[in-house]
Amino acid sequence: MSLIADTPEPPYVAVIFTSVRTDGDQGYAAMATRMDELARDQPGYLGIEAARDDVGVTVSYWADQESARAWKQVAAHLVAQQRGREVWYRDYRVRVATVERDYGPS
């Protein structure tokens, strides 16, 4: 799998999730892997890019606002969001954006 998402021509939707973790794993890694796999199965999923050092920045890409919203409401994901607020994240911010143009090296 490529580390850079193979997204189509804009417009499409980017959900930027920035977070600061609490200490210790507390089931976080297993949940992150599970949510990653679950996201890939959702309608409108286009790709994901993620890195973490002091802060975690995860950007998931979606075909449209509807598919991004639907993913937020998937039952298992709602549970993860709840546990995220309670246990895993010291702080976070979610930003939903429409990508209007993109380019690479060539």
Add this chain to the structure above:
Amino acid sequence: MSLIADTPEPPYVAVIFTSVRTDGDQGYAAMATRMDELARDQPGYLGIEAARDDVGVTVSYWADQESARAWKQVAAHLVAQQRGREVWYRDYRVRVATVERDYGPS
């Protein structure tokens, strides 16, 4: 400084820069620090969030499309972009997006 950017109410612009590095530093760390400082001095700069492990994800936030475009054209930044294509990055993608809504834990 907070790790999560203290952005205002949407709308504002997010520039999502995802990259895969080449091996070795080759002046990269010094440039990254300098560009970070330079960005902060630009009109319309709202904040930056960045993490790198296998892939680097850097999101800079701007008041509007004009300030995001102006930053792309700053002379020292153009030099860094050129050297990025030639030396520092195996691959990258830049996505310019309008943030339409955002939320945190509360």
